[in-house]
Amino acid sequence: MTALSVPARPEEDASLRPVPWQRMGWVTWRQHRATLAWVTVFLGVLAVAMWQAGRQLHSAYATALAACQPPVHSLACPGATIAFDGTNGFLGNGFLLQAVPVLIGAFAGAPVLARELETGTFRYAWTQAFGRWRWTLAKLVPLAVALAAVAGLFSLVFEWYYQPYFVAANQNLSLTEYTPFFPGLFDLRGIGFAAWTLVAFAIGALAGTLIRRVVPAIAATLVAYTGLAFAAGTWLRPAYMTPVVTSSVNVPGSAWVMSQWWTKGGKFAFSGWPSVRLLNQYCPAGPVGVGPGGKPKAVGLAECLTPHGYTQWTSYQPASRFWPFQWIEGGWLLVLSALLIAVTVWLVRRRAT
Structure with missing residues (x-):
């Protein structure tokens, strides 16, 4: 019987000295630096593309603002408004970019444990005095923090790109009602993008542990994330705070x-x-x-x-509740991510090999 076919339980062997956490972190970096690299390159290329498109968008906004300057609107105002609203229209509603967090979660989170569980190489790692739960934590936590940080940096470019839409909506320069709670953009602005990327990674890691095969785990991550995002936008987000009720017809346009x-x-x-x-x-x-x-x-x-x-x-x-909503959503997503990672660690530690 070879070493790779023997269930390994080094945490039960007192003669093995646990590998220090910093050494485990170094191993994690060596194993998954390619994953961090492709995520960074992917978001970097996307950020550059959005920056170039954003320059056109900001220029079109400046033109529309100059043509429609109150109190007198020039004859060029309607055309400038239409031109601004049609600039990069395929990105305008944000729904195309909704796929970014789940793609990171599916292709960076699902294979983290599933690949080693599928090939059986995890048994060798456990014989090196890593221990099951320490091995799992050393893989998941640093990667989760790194991915959330990279996503947070990308969200700064995202926020800059979309700023003209929200300013223009307040000045009636847009044909679309862009509000701070616009359904395609809310969960990608502020801390939302990093929070949803983090929970997508945690879902992927758990799916990989449960299924133990990379491709099915990726598919399960896509389905689970889509269901969670739909439930959050449809039922959870509207219930974060009690709505304001008024009989006035002059409801703020940003509400x-x-x-x-x-x-x-x-x-x-x-x-x-x-x-x-x-x-x-x-x-x-x-x-x-x-x-x-x-x-x-x-x-x-x-x-x-x-x-x-x-x-x-x-x-x-009201629009003034944008940041309270962001912190509420970011908070429960952080708690959910921690819970999913904890469940993943528990499954790895308890599940027979």
Whole structure:
């Protein structure tokens, strides 16, 4: 029977002196420096591409701002606004970049343990006085910290690139309603990008430990991360703080509108857009004005219905809550990442070879 076919439990052998943590860190670096290198190069190339595209975007914003300077807008204002809104439109909503954290987690996190568990080389590592849980921690923690740090640096370029969209939205220079809570961008701004990259790595490491095969672990990471991101954006994020409820039609344009409904005589009348019958009865000419993206202005609709006893109510999250939301989301993602890594360590220590 060879050494590679014998279950190794060096932590139970008192005659073996544990390898120092700094030596284990050096081994981790030697084994996974290629992973750190490709992640750094990947984000570096992406950052350079965003910087070059961002220069065009910032230039288009400056042109639109000069053409639409209040109180007098020049004839070039509409064209400049359209040109700005169409600059790098494929990156504008951020959904394309949503794949970056999960790609890092799948291709950097899933193989960390799965490759050695699949090939059986982990048995040799355990005979070198590493110990199961120390071997796992030495692999996961330094890599997780390094990847989160690199992702945090990349998010600075990301934040700079998208800044004109949010400023332009406040100045009505954009046809799209970009708010601090814009669904494709919120989890990639601030500390969100680093936090989601960290949890993607932790998901990948756990998937690799459970499945013990690299390719299926990568697929499982993609599915699990997608489900978590969808659940966070759909159910968790709206519940971080109690929304503000107001009957004013002048809701700030930067607010995240959760829901809108109408009452009449203190009783619920309808939610969303009124029926065709109601519009024909009270707003035969249609609401006054159109907002960004072709959406009817709530103010115009209120001018039709309010004189007839209807009151519009809006539930929203103000833009001032952007950073509290970021810290809440970053906090629970950090806790989840630590929990996933702890579960991974426990599985490696308890699971038979």
